[in-house]
Amino acid sequence: MNKIFNKSSESMSELSDKSVNLMVTSPPYNIDINYGNLWTSGKKQASKGHKYKDNIDEEEYRSMIKKVINETKRVLKDDGQIWFNIKNRYSKNEIIPPFWIMDYFKDMTLKNILIWKFDWGGSTNKRFCSRYEYIFFFTKHKKKYTFNLDEVKIPAL
Numbered sequence: 001m002n003k004i005f006n007k008s009s010e011s012m013s014e015l016s017d018k019s020v021n022l023m024v025t026s027p028p029y030n031i032d033i034n035y036g037n038l039w040t041s042g043k044k045q046a047s048k049g050h051k052y053k054d055n056i057d058e059e060e061y062r063s064m065i066k067k068v069i070n071e072t073k074r075v076l077k078d079d080g081q082i083w084f085n086i087k088n089r090y091s092k093n094e095i096i097p098p099f100w101i102m103d104y105f106k107d108m109t110l111k112n113i114l115i116w117k118f119d120w121g122g123s124t125n126k127r128f129c130s131r132y133e134y135i136f137f138f139t140k141h142k143k144k145y146t147f148n149l150d151e152v153k154i155p156a157l
Helices: 058-075 098-105
Strands: 020-025 033-035 038-040 043-046 052-054 076-086 089-091 094-096 109-117 132-139
Touching: 020 058, 058 076, 058 098, 076 098, 098 132
Parallel strands: 020 076
Antiparallel strands: 033 052, 038 043, 076 132, 089 094, 109 132
């Protein structure tokens, strides 16, 4: 039976070691966006900015990401995989590409870096605005993992 863990990934203490086949995540981007709705007795009371403030110190942000990755590695089966979605960030008037996360995966095998292209997003008058994000595909084992290409490929037109 498949189960989905849909809680904070900084601590997955209720999950056993080596019990998960696949982790797909898109962590907060730390780009000063307020996330989350305020809920009371199952009813939404307010939206945006009541759950997570997405503007923390860079060191604290990377520490949070590292905790998520380390917890994922702990619960990931030996033939498991991680699909990690993250984007460029803009801070202090410069782009921060997300390739720094690869330092946290040195004990895993990078199989692909995919580019997720889309047509929506913010705008700026100081530079071109990114209309893409990265998806890093890592496997725990170099050769033993599941990849069902026929189930995900899109036929050419």
